[in-house]
Amino acid sequence: MTSNATRESTRPAERPRSGTLLAVEDLRTVIHTARGDLKAVDGVSFTLDRGETIGIVGESGSGKSVLGRTIMGLHTTGPTTTISGRVMFDGRDVQSLGPKDLRSLWGSQIGMVFQDPMTALNPVKKIGVHLTETLRKHQGLGRTPARERAVELLDLVGIPDPRRRIDQFPHEMSGGMRQRVVIAMALANEPALLIADEPTTALDVTVQRQILDLLGNLQAEMGMAIILISHNLGVVAGRADRVAVMYAGRVAETADAKTLFADPRHPYSEALLRAIPRLHEPPHVRLAAIDGAPPNMVQPPVGCRFAPRCAYAQEDCRTVLPELEPAATGHLFACHHPVNRGEN
Numbered sequence: 001m002t003s004n005a006t007r008e009s010t011r012p013a014e015r016p017r018s019g020t021l022l023a024v025e026d027l028r029t030v031i032h033t034a035r036g037d038l039k040a041v042d043g044v045s046f047t048l049d050r051g052e053t054i055g056i057v058g059e060s061g062s063g064k065s066v067l068g069r070t071i072m073g074l075h076t077t078g079p080t081t082t083i084s085g086r087v088m089f090d091g092r093d094v095q096s097l098g099p100k101d102l103r104s105l106w107g108s109q110i111g112m113v114f115q116d117p118m119t120a121l122n123p124v125k126k127i128g129v130h131l132t133e134t135l136r137k138h139q140g141l142g143r144t145p146a147r148e149r150a151v152e153l154l155d156l157v158g159i160p161d162p163r164r165r166i167d168q169f170p171h172e173m174s175g176g177m178r179q180r181v182v183i184a185m186a187l188a189n190e191p192a193l194l195i196a197d198e199p200t201t202a203l204d205v206t207v208q209r210q211i212l213d214l215l216g217n218l219q220a221e222m223g224m225a226i227i228l229i230s231h232n233l234g235v236v237a238g239r240a241d242r243v244a245v246m247y248a249g250r251v252a253e254t255a256d257a258k259t260l261f262a263d264p265r266h267p268y269s270e271a272l273l274r275a276i277p278r279l280h281e282p283p284h285v286r287l288a289a290i291d292g293a294p295p296n297m298v299q300p301p302v303g304c305r306f307a308p309r310c311a312y313a314q315e316d317c318r319t320v321l322p323e324l325e326p327a328a329t330g331h332l333f334a335c336h337h338p339v340n341r342g343e344n
């Protein structure tokens, strides 16, 4: 009864349409590994308004997925992990919720599209079962209405012939179709926040664009906020209101998307921008790769984590860890010697 009442009080139509939805405050996720304590997320702060999209971008291993999972409450303090800082979702401290409240949060308020769609789909269950299970559990729907709603959801995410597809197994679908199913599952209970972790990796460019457009359309319809995680700045371009560039578990730079693309101040953001393929360049132009590799997060460098790879690094970069410094409104960058100084 109580959980049903909670769920109904948060149905989309009754939700506020503006204001802060999520506040991440100095979040740290330390994973205890055989090699030592790995600082996967190391002091991340940002806020997200209802209906807003933030793009989280960074190279492989920068902590994007661990951040997404920690925000959801999938990582909690225990034998393998220690969390500090806070995740406030709609006024509630996610880390303080017990397993029952967490499940109800995932069922009604936060949806996640996981990085690998196959891990989210059980190969021995038909597509329909994946959807009806969550609909029956969190919305209390009976068998037939749940199936009807599942067909609607498959239609909503652009799956042709949903009445036939609903009885297929995941392996009978293409990668793009499976990704649509995973999105349908994440949206089944019309969450206020969708965390989309590399929702288009491993898909060809055309399908990639279709899926991203789909997310944008559904967002406009449902008014949900999105955390769009990608290793590719090009994916978040034109889709995120704000961008946070992550490097080695920390936010190197954050700004509204337009400012970040036009005027990156952190050398790492500048390098990532140079690595985006451009349509007007002939196909034989080699992309600028960023030399070197990200640091070992068990023993990260003392100063700036990016210093060993940074063309502009000076002595202080190797000794003093730069913090995010407020510059122009809302444009923050953690760098002692920012690039493009005075060019804005």
Ligand SMILES: Nc1ncnc2c1ncn2[C@@H]1O[C@H](COP(=O)(O)OP(=O)(O)OP(=O)(O)O)[C@@H](O)[C@H]1O
Pocket: 031, 033, 038, 040, 058, 059, 060, 061, 062, 063, 064, 065, 066, 067, 115, 231, 297
């Ligand atoms: N369960 C785990 N056990 C041990 N280390 C982990 C675990 N999950 C993540 N890590 C480590 O935490 C760091 C951050 O990983 P994470 O998966 O968040 O990176 P990412 O930015 O999502 O990368 P990618 O772009 O490849 O998805 C990496 O060094 C990774 O090896």
Ligand SMILES: [Mg+2]
Pocket: 064, 065, 066, 115, 197
């Ligand atoms: Mg990841």
